[in-house]
Amino acid sequence: MTSQPWFAARRELAPNRRLTLAIMSFVLPLLVWCLVSYVPFIWHPMVEVSDPGAVSYFKPGMLVEREVFDREREKVRGEGAALPAGEPANPVYLPAPHQVARAMFTAFTTEPQRRNEKWLHESLGDSITVIALGFLISSLIGVPLGILAGTYDAVSRLNEPFIEFFRYLPAPAFGALAVAVLGIHEAPKIAIIFIGTFFQQVLVVSNTTRKIDPSLLEAAMTLGAKRLNLLFRVVIPGIITDLYKDLRILLGWAWTYLIVAEMIGTSSGITWFITQQARYKNFENVYAAIIMIGIIGLSTDLVLAWLGRRIFPWQRASAA
């Protein structure tokens, strides 16, 4: 085992090595971020003013480009007035890891100050509800339709040309329309998630259905299976594991529409938090919120993968 090479084409590494690398894939970017944030010589193109000196527009805490700071300092030096002082700093859009970590914590622990305001976890809950409903409605129609289209050419011909056309229409383009038809609250947001997911879903599912081994169908028909039997006893069991994987990927797809969907109608959910904090340049909160979305997405997927291994134990050998 110790002599196993790290790079062998299409050969799986030992489990402990795989785990190490998986952890490293998170640690490395974090390390780069720490280096850029905490080691002043690497980047730090700005100066955070600590003492404005005689420069009229400097204020303590203000971020100034290094050249500007130097130029102003020379100007003041020439006049013999008080010199400004400051520390090297990064631009406002690159907060340090600890600032983001703190923002993440305080965002959850900050009590709402007004009667009708929500806690952050409640806003996140709203966002998750929108995603879940949009994806559920899409799946309720899209999965059966995709299976039928993948099984019967007539269903495919009748639907897929139009779906191919429709999937190119960007979901956000329907924003104003969705508000006019469905009102200003959750319904138009759910509709945007639906439009963003559904058309891809039908095509992906029908494609997966088509990949079923034809010899399975032939064998079943030889044994006398008829239409519904064929569909429910052969086709669906035959694709169910791949279908499950498709749905996991499509759920991730649905998440990418969240921000667009929540821009429509009333401000709500995690998007409200992100846009509002960005408007006031509280970027550590913006990063915190983006990371939260990532964590929720990844952990949902891990849970689903684990569930998948329970539900379809025969797939364990080849499960991804």
Next chain:
Amino acid sequence: MKISVRRMFGALAGAMLLGASALASAEPLKIGYSDWPGWVAWEVAIEKQWFKEAGVEVKFEWFDYVASMDAFAAGQLDAVTMTNGDALVTGATGAKSVMIIINDYSNGNDMIVGAPGVESIADLKGRKVGVEIGFVDHLLLLNGLAKAGLTEADVELVNVPTNETPQVLASGDVAAIGAWQPNSGMALKLVAGSSPIYTSADEPGLIYDVLAVSPESLSARRDEWRKVVDVWYRVVDYILDPETHADAVRIMASRVGVSPAEYESFINGTRILTLDEAKQFFVKGEGFGSLYGSSKIVDEFNLANDVYKDAQDVDAYIDGSLTNAR
């Protein structure tokens, strides 16, 4: 396929309609509001539950500014907070409204921010200016240019969404940007050495911020709107009274998620109008000292810039009677 999408929409819409009709007897007035100090002020009344005390049911919906006008235009709201100029634009494109409250006029929050070294509007001659074309700060820019003896032809306009103006100024590609708070303040913060070279304080009355109500709702539920006007002046008193000012600022700041100290500066650039002041601006007249005159100027600006094609009947957009009756 088309059918199942439609069916889904139908089912959703049907469910909503059912829900709506069940509530129809006690349907509250729906008002869309957004991030501008003169409108965030409504938060005080919401937080203090003054509408309930006044005996009127109002549901305030928080929006992005442009999204709020879209929702009003789509008929989803009874009223929306906007500027007098945007009321004309929204009206010209389909959703007429009537301005019944003047919340404030912009008194410095709207700014033309010059890059370092740009000291006055006159310095902009022959240079690029980033502004959201057709919006209020485009108007502010033209107003400033005219005073400096320049016209729009003397500068090169770059169309920039208002919330991106700070980054655009920081990029160094333009000599100035036009924006309102918090964007204008952020531009000043982001670009060291930049300064406001012309602001709405230089032309008070150029931009009025109002509550614009759909004519149908105003006609059908005039009594309820009268109560809304009453609540508004309770809010104004609460903000202007030194005793309660801090509490009002705290409530307003929490709505947009900044510290009260930071929010105080935005309120300072917004002249929240007392009842007596507002009554003055509801008097017909020429020029910026009257909502009629100001709106007439905006109308001409909109026509000149092809924002819309037909001149708007400004008088039909303004109804000061509820304010004047107080």
